[in-house]
Amino acid sequence: ININELKRMSEKVILDCYNSIEKKDSSGISNSKIKSFVDSVINDLGEVVVSYDSFKFHKTVVSKYENNNGIATIYFGSSFEYYYTKGDSIRKRVQDRAKCEFIYVYDVDKVSHSKKVLGLNCPNCGSPVKSLGNKKCSYCGSGVVDVVNKVWIINDLVQY
Numbered sequence: 001i002n003i004n005e006l007k008r009m010s011e012k013v014i015l016d017c018y019n020s021i022e023k024k025d026s027s028g029i030s031n032s033k034i035k036s037f038v039d040s041v042i043n044d045l046g047e048v049v050v051s052y053d054s055f056k057f058h059k060t061v062v063s064k065y066e067n068n069n070g071i072a073t074i075y076f077g078s079s080f081e082y083y084y085t086k087g088d089s090i091r092k093r094v095q096d097r098a099k100c101e102f103i104y105v106y107d108v109d110k111v112s113h114s115k116k117v118l119g120l121n122c123p124n125c126g127s128p129v130k131s132l133g134n135k136k137c138s139y140c141g142s143g144v145v146d147v148v149n150k151v152w153i154i155n156d157l158v159q160y
């Protein structure tokens with residue numbers, strides 16, 4: 001595990017979300033949970049144009065570690081600031097925080113029985129993969145490879 005690499009990945013995911021909101025295009029986001037979060041913000045904005053300028057991270061730290069049901073989970077908390085403009089309003093400085101969740105599947109047999117939700121999608125049809133034990137998509141029947149097995153991947157992003 002390389003904590004500094006995961007910190008950089010966490011910050012990149014946050015930047016990608018804000019850039020996607022600004023461009024009103026979430027197509028570059030592969031994680032379904034994060035994509036739905038960005039899509040909901042874009043839908044809430046409607047036709048209003050927003051911009052996030054001078055984005056600066058203050059600190060990104062490990063805020064929590066869990067190890068249960070075949071999955072190790074690390075949460076990174078980030079504090080950052082940016083200048084925000086919405087429509088024709090005055091540009092204002094905003095302090096914000098976000099939490100990124102990374103998962104590492106170390107025992108696939110335990111995960112299939114777990115209630116932990118994984119943000120994984122079928123590469124063919126995009127439907128959610130409900131269990132890593134199945135090697136086929138439950139919707140379209142395409143083969144699914146458990147790429148998350150023994151690799152840290154981003155699973156969720158939450159502003160708080």
